[in-house]
Amino acid sequence: MKTGDNVLISPEVTHKDDWIWGTVIDVEDNSFVGTVISAETPSGEIFFDKAYMFKPAV
Numbered sequence: 001m002k003t004g005d006n007v008l009i010s011p012e013v014t015h016k017d018d019w020i021w022g023t024v025i026d027v028e029d030n031s032f033v034g035t036v037i038s039a040e041t042p043s044g045e046i047f048f049d050k051a052y053m054f055k056p057a058v
Helices: none
Strands: 006-009 020-030 034-040 046-050 054-056
Touching (some): 006 034
Antiparallel strands (some): 020 034, 034 046
């Protein structure tokens, strides 16, 4: 994933009922946990977590 990609964000990250749509705003290579993705939703909320908590939106 790269900045600008559309993704679905896991409910485990957002604490919402279903996967929600967002746009990747940052990709960090963290030496402790691996790749960390930050994504912003259309409503302006920003979520970040390990890469496996995000999946590409089609």
